[in-house]
Amino acid sequence: xxxxxxxxxxxxxxxxxxxxxxxxxxxxxxxxxxxxxxxxxxxxxxxxxxxxxxxxxxxxxxxxxxxxxxxxxxxxxxxxxxxxxxxxxxxxxxxxxxxxxxxxxxxxxxxxxxxxxxxxxxxxxxxxxxxxxxxxxxxxxxxxxxxxxxxxxxxxxxxxxxxxxxxxxxxxxxxxxxxxxxxxxxxxxxxxxxxxxxxxxxxxxxxxxxxxxxxxxxxxxxxxxxxxxxxxxxxxxxxxxxxxxxxxxxxxxxxxxxxxxxxxxxxxxxxxxxxxxxxxxxxxxxxxxxxxxxxxxxxxxxxxxxxxxxxxxxxxxxxxxxxxxxxxxxxxxxxxxxxxxxxxxxxxxxxxxxxxxxxxxxxxxxxxxxxxxxxxxxxxxxxxxxxxxxxxxxxxxxxxxxxxxxxxxxxxxxxxxxxxxxxxxxxxxxxxxxxxxxxxxxxxxxxxxxxxxxxxxxxxxxxxxxxx
Numbered sequence: 001x002x003x004x005x006x007x008x009x010x011x012x013x014x015x016x017x018x019x020x021x022x023x024x025x026x027x028x029x030x031x032x033x034x035x036x037x038x039x040x041x042x043x044x045x046x047x048x049x050x051x052x053x054x055x056x057x058x059x060x061x062x063x064x065x066x067x068x069x070x071x072x073x074x075x076x077x078x079x080x081x082x083x084x085x086x087x088x089x090x091x092x093x094x095x096x097x098x099x100x101x102x103x104x105x106x107x108x109x110x111x112x113x114x115x116x117x118x119x120x121x122x123x124x125x126x127x128x129x130x131x132x133x134x135x136x137x138x139x140x141x142x143x144x145x146x147x148x149x150x151x152x153x154x155x156x157x158x159x160x161x162x163x164x165x166x167x168x169x170x171x172x173x174x175x176x177x178x179x180x181x182x183x184x185x186x187x188x189x190x191x192x193x194x195x196x197x198x199x200x201x202x203x204x205x206x207x208x209x210x211x212x213x214x215x216x217x218x219x220x221x222x223x224x225x226x227x228x229x230x231x232x233x234x235x236x237x238x239x240x241x242x243x244x245x246x247x248x249x250x251x252x253x254x255x256x257x258x259x260x261x262x263x264x265x266x267x268x269x270x271x272x273x274x275x276x277x278x279x280x281x282x283x284x285x286x287x288x289x290x291x292x293x294x295x296x297x298x299x300x301x302x303x304x305x306x307x308x309x310x311x312x313x314x315x316x317x318x319x320x321x322x323x324x325x326x327x328x329x330x331x332x333x334x335x336x337x338x339x340x341x342x343x344x345x346x347x348x349x350x351x352x353x354x355x356x357x358x359x360x361x362x363x364x365x366x367x368x369x370x371x372x373x374x375x376x377x378x379x380x381x382x383x384x385x386x387x388x389x390x391x392x393x394x395x396x397x398x399x400x401x402x403x404x405x406x407x408x409x410x411x412x413x414x415x416x417x418x419x420x421x422x423x424x425x426x427x428x429x430x431x432x433x434x435x436x437x438x439x440x441x442x443x444x445x446x447x448x449x450x451x452x453x454x455x456x457x458x459x460x461x462x463x464x465x466x467x468x
Contacts, residue, residue: 027131027134036062041333053263058128073135074089078112107125154261159241164222164235165187170213171215173207173217192221197221218236220236249296251292251294262300272302282294282295283296315408316408316422317406318404323399323401324384324402326382326399327383328380332375332377334375335379341381361444367379407462413457423460433464435463439463440462
């Protein structure tokens with residue numbers, strides 16, 4: 001029981017560190033354009049789910065967080081004489097003096113001019129995270145105790161792909177009733193509604209990020225393979241696989257349930273999301289059922305979570321490696337982000353008929369994470385290729401030099417840092433050998449066996465100078 005608690009705490013700390021990295025970056029680059037995709041890479045989350053995780057953990061969306069910090073910065077600058085309000089407005093992201101004044105008064109209750117004249121005004125605005133504009137001060141922690149406590153049963157289950165007929169609604173999620181009525185009427189006319197039909201709602205957009213009139217929602221009902229829809233009804237297949245399922249959630253509590261699932265459950269259960277939409281399965285659909293009494297099972301798609309069947313003990317040995325010709329793509333960002341970069345790389349390789357039967361997959365880290373800022377770390381994702389291989393952009397080709405290497409074999413991905421420490425702090429001091437000025441290699445041991453990347457093993461290969 002104690003081991004499980006420690007594991008959960010470690011995973012929650014990992015999620016907090018990833019969000020904290022984003023909060024620190026935002027604070028340091030508040031005057032720049034902040035791209036959601038770049039922030040997602042910094043946090044090592046998929047772009048699809050990043051903002052869904054950020055908001056529950058911090059208590060505000062990325063856009064709201066940035067907007068508040070810029071207003072706090074403007075309020076701080078108002079205390080300084082001589083700064084024109086229009087200049088502060090532009091720095092806060094407003095194109096007009098009037099728009100800035102309205103936003104400032106809405107946040108602080110007074111206009112910028114009145115705030116400037118006030119005696120010792122407080123520039124801090126209410127923030128659930130406790131993170132405020134503090135120039136020159138790093139963000140070292142944030143509050144996440146505001147997250148909704150668990151109040152429903154959450155299980156994990158594997159489902160088969162679901163073929164559904166659907167109509168798309170664009171607009172507020174609360175106004176989908178007519179779309180559902182149209183779909184039921186059309187499918188009833190085609191004799192596609194049966195007792196075993198499953199009613200599914202797919203919300204493609206986050207209402208905390210997407211304008212309410214642009215929200216996309218698919219009202220879906222399962223249909224047989226042979227069904228051919230008539231316009232405007234269309235057919236799609238919902239991906240099968242493993243899902244986290246919040247059971248029997250009241251419709252009125254859907255928002256709270258999503259906040260709990262994204263902000264807390266994932267971290268506590270060591271899981272990552274697949275870049276695919278979640279969906280709602282309606283449980284008690286029928287005539288006479290009031291909307292307030294409807295219950296849904298909320299499904300969130302999960303990345304594979306199984307571990308290798310066999311543990312392989314890490315060991316240190318000295319070996320001579322041959323040169324390797326590799327095709328590679330360079331990634332810049334936190335080393336923890338290698339997971340999502342690796343998934344993209346594998347998809348790219350498939351389009352090029354790689355990896356082959358004899359190919360080796362490896363990562364070449366080019367910078368020291370203790371020296372280089374996380375957002376500037378470089379690493380190359382590589383696959384060995386033969387002399388006949390001709391690269392297509394953005395793939396490039398080079399030869400990695402061979403020679404003597406000390407190798408930490410079968411190192412779990414989650415313990416790579418410990419593997420490096422063992423080589424440098426334990427093996428090298430007593431070996432009489434020196435490290436060659438060349439990048440080390442992380443060679444995948446079991447990626448071709450169907451093992452999910454987070455549970456894979458790597459050989460850490462550190463190049464050594466030749467013995468004279």
